[in-house]
Amino acid sequence: MEHQFGGGLLVLVEGDITLIAADAIGNAANAALAGGGGVDGAIHRVGGPAIMAELRARHPYGTPAGTAVETGAGQLPARWVIHAVGPVWQGGDHGESVQLAGAYLSVLSIAAELGARTLTLPAISAGAYGYPLDDAARIAVGTVAESLRAGAPLERVTFVLYSPRTLAVFERALS
Numbered sequence: 001m002e003h004q005f006g007g008g009l010l011v012l013v014e015g016d017i018t019l020i021a022a023d024a025i026g027n028a029a030n031a032a033l034a035g036g037g038g039v040d041g042a043i044h045r046v047g048g049p050a051i052m053a054e055l056r057a058r059h060p061y062g063t064p065a066g067t068a069v070e071t072g073a074g075q076l077p078a079r080w081v082i083h084a085v086g087p088v089w090q091g092g093d094h095g096e097s098v099q100l101a102g103a104y105l106s107v108l109s110i111a112a113e114l115g116a117r118t119l120t121l122p123a124i125s126a127g128a129y130g131y132p133l134d135d136a137a138r139i140a141v142g143t144v145a146e147s148l149r150a151g152a153p154l155e156r157v158t159f160v161l162y163s164p165r166t167l168a169v170f171e172r173a174l175s
C-alpha cells in the first residue's frame with residue numbers, strides 16, 4: 001500500500017529491512033546505542049562491526065529516547081543508518097507518544113540533512129519496547145505523513161514491517 005503526501009510517497013511493505021536498498025535505513029536502537037536483538041541486532045549483524053565502532057567513537061554516552069544519530073551503513077544496501085531510540089512502553093502516561101513521534105521526526109530531519117532521497121523505517125518501539133501496535137502504527141504513519149505533507153525533502157519513505165499482522169495494522173493506520 002502507498003500514498004502520496006506532498007512531494008513524498010509513503011509506502012508500506014512486509015519484509016526484512018536489511019534486504020531493501022535505500023539511501024538511509026532507520027534503526028530501532030536503545031539509549032545506550034549498545035546493540036541488542038530485534039531489528040537492531042539484524043542491522044548490526046548484516047552491516048558489520050564498523051557501525052558499532054562508529055557509534056562507540058562518536059556517541060559513547062548514547063542518545064536519549066525521542067532522538068536519533070546517524071552512522072555509515074557498513075555492508076547494508078544503504079549509505080547511512082539512522083539509529084532512533086523509541087520509548088519503552090510504561091502505560092502511556094510517561095510521555096511515550098511524544099517520544100515516539102520525536103524518534104521519527106529526528107530520523108526524518110537527519111535524513112533530510114544528509115540529503116537522503118529514500119528512507120526505510122521499522123516499527124520503532126513496537127517489539128521489545130512493548131508499545132501497543134495500533135497506537136505505534138498511528139503515530140508512525142501520522143508523523144511521517146505530516147512531515148511529507150509539510151515539505152520534508154524525501155521522495156520515498158518505506159515502512160518495512162516484519163510480519164503480516166504488523167503490515168495489516170499499519171495499512172489500517174494509513175487508510
Ligand code: AR6
Pocket residue numbers: 015016017018028029030034035036037038039040041042086122123124125126127128129130131160161162163166
Ligand atoms: N526488519 C524489519 N523489522 C524488524 C526486523 C527486521 N529485520 N526484525 C525485527 N523487526 P524491536 P523496539 C521488527 O524489538 O521495540 C533491541 O534489542 C519487530 O518485529 O526490534 O524499538 C534494541 O537494541 C518490531 O515490529 O525494537 C533495543 O534494546 C519492530 O521491528 C530494543 O530492542 C521493532 O521491534 C528496541 O525495542
